[in-house]
Amino acid sequence: MDRTIRSIIRISTFITFSTLFFIIGYILIKGIPSLDLSLFQLEYTTENVSLFPAMVTTLMLIALTLIIATPIGIFTAFYLVEYAKKDSKIVEAIRIATETLSGIPSIVYGLFGMLFFVIRLNFKYSLLAGALTVGIMVLPLIIRTAEEALLSVDNSLREASFGLGAGKLRTIFRIVLPVAMPGILSGVILSIGRIVGETAALMFTLGTATKIPEGLFSSGRTLALHMYVLSTEGLNVNESYATGVILLLVVLIVNGLSTLLSNKLAKGNEDE
């Protein structure tokens, strides 16, 4: 009986992780040979199917989204941890809002972005509309990780700083923020992963133009969108693999970094 239980648990675990490794291995093995220099030409044409413009667009989108969402997320965490009373109505409302936001499917974000940013505010399919939409999407993630990081900072540090005559603001920026930084960064890095992998929310906000956006109000396509368009067309399977490899590498790096940083935060707290 015990043996059976143990083997069922082992088999399930094996299924979970072998699926993961099989997916990663399969895409990498099939995809790496497809990484051809012609895929990195500056201009996209139907012949070279270059993914370079999509890479640049992805980077632009990441930068713009983080510029918008990171300060808002961190400031929200400041408010929740350092200022607000723990059981006030507004804190409750913020919690319900962020938890609801994190459960909304990306296609609903996409339609909202289309209806609000693209049509109502008349941004058209653009980098800005895409970044604002995805910015709202990653906000709960940034808020939660920043909040956890701030909460993990020992209160004696704050009290020591107040005791030396520093104001609240100075204490937050000079004392609390540096200690909480690794945790906050790990959340920001995880949101990079989310932005890179996002498709449904961007299709009707960023659009799917094949060129590099010329400005905030110009359309483009990210790597994930590029891969989606290629997969539905079904003509350029090798290029889909190649795009998949790059997406996977980004996700591997992003997750590795975020794990390192949060371990660092945990260790830093143990040392004290």
Added chain:
Amino acid sequence: MKSKSMESIMKTIFFISATVSIIAIVLICIFIFAGGVPFIAEYGLKDFLLGREWQPSDTPASFGILPMIMGSIYVTIGAIILGVPIGILTATYLAKFCNHKVYRFLKPCINLMAGIPSIVYGFFALVVLVPIIRDIFGGTGMNIITASILLGIMILPTIVNISESAIRAVPQSYYEGSIALGASHERAIISVVLPAARSGILSSVILGIGRAIGETMAVILVAGNQARMPAGLTKGVRTLTTNIVMEMAYAADEHRQALIATATVLFVFILIINGTFLIIKRRANNG
């Protein structure tokens, strides 16, 4: 004096930032409902939800989304049947059976699994799963089974992570008590620890359902996308999410409104699922 005013200015800025997520959720509700409700009111809620025909190009066009609702429900149930047992057992292994070294390796793997973009999952299913299913069951290989397997894989990280913390949150005394009564390690975990963690495990399943119903870009590649009532496990289906993406690009007027109304229905489903999750979580915290 100057730093005093700085303090209050920054405090106001922090407060305004904190309200952004509330404003965002309110705006999303307003736009998704205002975009869909007028159409539903005009077309008739019953005809829209229970209509079996989706023929946007006929005259008069029919916009019944029952096929898509059923499609979403079928693939979600399939994903739950496949993903939940494996996910819970994996979580049990991570929480109670593996040593620290193995855990330090496997835990980031689960997070990695959560981080893989859905388009990569979808593409993998398209090039690997679809041919296998086609060989076994015939047809195109794009059907409920394929979509269920794919979604079952995709909800694993959600189930594993949340179930694992639920299992870890069970007081050690439960386990020790049952060991003291003569139960084996396995027996204590299966009959005492897991039942004690059930509300957390249940919330992992609910979040998994939310994830499966909301998934779009992966499902669209492997579900077949036929807008008709599901005709069997080996036949293609269209879900609520894919209905929107498939047709939004070229839809106009009434058709477009019908698609936004589809999103409204999806959004209501998600709000119900999230609400249930929050209630269970709150009850678990208080109890």
